[in-house]
Each structure stands twice: as C-alpha cells, then as structure tokens.
Amino acid sequence: MRHLSRALGLAAASALLISACASGADEPAGDGTSAAGGSGADVQFEAKDPLTIGYSVYDLQNPYWQSYAAGVEAGAEAAGVDVVVVDQKSDQQQQVSGSLDLINQGISGLIVTPxxxxxxxxxxxxxxxxxxxxxxxxxxxxxxxxxxxxSNNYNGGEQAAQHVIDELGDVPGPHKVGVIELHAGSVVGEERVAGFVDTLSEDDNFEIVSSLDGNDTVDGGFAAAQDMLSANPDLSVIYAANDDSAIGAQRAMETAGKSVADGFMLIGFDGADGALDLIEQGLMSATVAQDPYGQGVKAVETVLALLEGEDPGYDDAAEKTIFFPVEVVTADTLADFRAARAEQD
Known part of the structure; x- marks a missing residue:
C-alpha cells in the first residue's frame, strides 16, 4: 500500500493538493522509462543516481507496518538500491509534507501507505x-x-468461509453465523466480508443472522459479539474482519460461556501475534494471515519494474493492482507459520 519522488517546491505542491487525477496509466514506453499519466500529461519515469526508493509509512508503532517497512528494506537491499523510510505517525498532514521531503531528496520511486x-x-x-x-x-x-x-482480501474472506464449511459442513444445521465488520467505508473490510458472505451463502447449512460494525478494535469487537450472542444464544460461528475485533469477540464468548473447545468457531483476519497466541491456547479457531513483509518486498519490485518500463504483473490492470496471497492459520499450521515468519526477522 508506497511512494517515492523528487518534487516541486512546497508552494507548487500546495496548489496541487486540491487537484485529483483519474486513475489510469499509459503503456510502458519500452526504453527504460515508463509513461504515466491519466490527466493528459505523459511522464517518463527516471532512475536517478544513486537509485533511492522512499517509503512514507503510516505508523511504525504498529507491528504490521514495522514488518512492511522491513520488507521494503529487504527488497531494496536485494536489488542493490538505497531506501529511505519516513514514519508519518498516523498524521495526514505530516505524511503530505514528509512525502514531499522525500521527493525533494531526489528519490527515484515512492511507496506510500496512506x-x-x-x-x-x-x-x-x-x-x-x-x-x-x-x-x-x-x-x-x-x-x-x-x-x-x-492483500487479496476478498479471497481471504472466501478462505475463511471455506474453513468454516470444511469444519462444520457435515454437522447438521443450519449453523447461525455472526460477522463483525470493519468501520464503515473501509474498502478492505468490505472485501473481507463480501468474500466470506458470498462463499458461505452458497451452503444452506449456514445462516448469517447478524453483521455488526466492530470499529476495528478489541472493545468494538467485544461489544458487537456481546450483542449478537445475546440476540442469538445458539450462535455457533463468529467471523471478524480483523484480529483485534476477534480478540474482543473471544472475551465476549467467554462471558457468554462459549468456547472453541466446545465446537464454537471464531475466525479473525490479519495474522496478528495476539490472535496467534489465542489459537495456540485453543481460544480461537483460525486467522486469515496477511504477509506485510512480502508485500513490502513486492512494492519495491513494482517500483523498479515501472522505472524499467516493464509490466509489474498487475492482477487487475485497469486498477493497476497487485493482490498478495493470504492464508488461513489454524492450530495445525501455527508452528510452521511462526517458523516462516521468524525467518523474515
């Protein structure tokens, strides 16, 4: 989700702040540069010497973005290029000015987690x-x-639903299912929920009886799960669109006398350490794990491909999007997953 640039002065950039361009890029120029534009102006990307990539990262206090930044640094090292990582500390204005500072430093490519x-x-x-x-x-x-x-968020939802079907599909139902959504307007949250709902809806043995906003937090997940368990005491599955909400849901399950050990299924999304710990303790069924480190490496590879005028390998060319694989982690696969993650450190 990164950007690097050598930029206009702050006054010119301020004027640009109010403009918005339609998404779209022209075909690569094929001579070590690439044409981009969509607003009518063709841009020939230029690899400067020394070639430096800038990463304007959301917030390095978050372990997810720490791992993403580590992937960017590893990708740059593998390619033999320099990298500058700037922590924007969850501040929108700081990110705008920080990204412009990177541009002014003469970078050749910019990665931005907005x-x-x-x-x-x-x-x-x-x-x-x-x-x-x-x-x-x-x-x-x-x-x-x-x-x-x-991350391929829609497919992650599909995988979560398929795991539920694999585990409970042969058990007479219908099984009642609750969904904890991310905050309103979250595109990735909508995709994670849509993939789950679309897949589970194809099986008559499952019925989604509640879908509530968990506000992406432990407390929000607790409140949402408490409400759905109160309204549906026979609920047997909760799918949360992020792990913090799932962690909160587990606490609500405990209060309601529900447990994974008794057959209740609780699935989160992210692969966060807290969720992995709950899986190890037998308190959570699974999480759909993302790979921020691998995405960081891929972002660097994408920048370098663009600088060379090559096709980065878009999965959705119209949206210039590359989907990174996700995987379901359960108690059976936890040890191998953690070992693979440790190798990235």
Whole structure:
C-alpha cells in the first residue's frame, strides 16, 4: 500500500493538493522509462543516481507496518538500491509534507501507505512532475497512482468461509453465523466480508443472522459479539474482519460461556501475534494471515519494474493492482507459520 519522488517546491505542491487525477496509466514506453499519466500529461519515469526508493509509512508503532517497512528494506537491499523510510505517525498532514521531503531528496520511486487516501493526489502529482512512480502500499487509493499492492482480501474472506464449511459442513444445521465488520467505508473490510458472505451463502447449512460494525478494535469487537450472542444464544460461528475485533469477540464468548473447545468457531483476519497466541491456547479457531513483509518486498519490485518500463504483473490492470496471497492459520499450521515468519526477522 508506497511512494517515492523528487518534487516541486512546497508552494507548487500546495496548489496541487486540491487537484485529483483519474486513475489510469499509459503503456510502458519500452526504453527504460515508463509513461504515466491519466490527466493528459505523459511522464517518463527516471532512475536517478544513486537509485533511492522512499517509503512514507503510516505508523511504525504498529507491528504490521514495522514488518512492511522491513520488507521494503529487504527488497531494496536485494536489488542493490538505497531506501529511505519516513514514519508519518498516523498524521495526514505530516505524511503530505514528509512525502514531499522525500521527493525533494531526489528519490527515484515512492511507496506510500496512506493515512488518508484522499490526500494522495497532490503527492502523486508532485512525484510525477519529478518523474517518480508512486506505488500505494495497502489501505486505499486515490489519484493517478502507478501501482497498488495489497492483500487479496476478498479471497481471504472466501478462505475463511471455506474453513468454516470444511469444519462444520457435515454437522447438521443450519449453523447461525455472526460477522463483525470493519468501520464503515473501509474498502478492505468490505472485501473481507463480501468474500466470506458470498462463499458461505452458497451452503444452506449456514445462516448469517447478524453483521455488526466492530470499529476495528478489541472493545468494538467485544461489544458487537456481546450483542449478537445475546440476540442469538445458539450462535455457533463468529467471523471478524480483523484480529483485534476477534480478540474482543473471544472475551465476549467467554462471558457468554462459549468456547472453541466446545465446537464454537471464531475466525479473525490479519495474522496478528495476539490472535496467534489465542489459537495456540485453543481460544480461537483460525486467522486469515496477511504477509506485510512480502508485500513490502513486492512494492519495491513494482517500483523498479515501472522505472524499467516493464509490466509489474498487475492482477487487475485497469486498477493497476497487485493482490498478495493470504492464508488461513489454524492450530495445525501455527508452528510452521511462526517458523516462516521468524525467518523474515
């Protein structure tokens, strides 16, 4: 969900802040540069010497973005290029100015994990003016970005639903299911829920009886799960669109006398350490794990491909999007998953 650029001055960038470009890129130029634009201006990307990639990261206090940044650094090291990582500390204005600072430093590519996607167009325009490709690393997009790397969230929801079907499909039902959504307007949350609902709805042995906003937090997940368990004492499955909500749901299950050991299924999404600990303790069934480190490496590869005028390998060319695989982690696969993650450290 990242961006690098050598930029216009702050006054010019401020003027660009109010402009928004339609998404879209022209075909690669094929001579070591790439044409980008969508607003009518073709941009020939330029690899400067020394080649440096900038990563404007959401917030390095979050372990997920720590891992993403580590992947960016590893990808840059493997390619023999320099990288500058700037922590924007969840501050939208700081990210706008910080990204412009990266552009002014003469970077060749920019990776951005946006605090607010709506603030991206000005940064992208400034980067393009400096012949810098911009790759968005997760969260969401806006403007005329050149690549978007994120987890395959819809497929993650599909995998979660299939795991439920595999575990309970032969047990007479119908089984009542609750869904804890991410905050309203979260595109990734909508995809995670849609993949789950679409897949589970194909099996008559399951009935989704409640779908509530968990506000992405432990407390929100607790409140949502408490409400759905109170209204549906015979609920047998909760799917939460992130692990914090699932952790909160587990506490609500405990209060209601429900447990995974007795056959209740609780599935989260992210692969966070707290969720992995609950799986190890037998208090949570599974989580759909993302790979932020691998996405970081891929974001660097995407920037370099754009600088070379090569096709980055978009899964959705119209949206310039690359979907990164996710996987379901259960008690049976937990040890192998943790071992693989440890190798990234």
């Amino acid at each position: 605090v607010q996607p709506s603030a991206l167009p000005s940064t992208i325009d400034a980067a393009h003016a400096a012949k810098i490709p911009v790759v968005i690393a997760d969260i969401g997009t806006a403007g005329d970005y050149d690549g978007y790397v994120l």
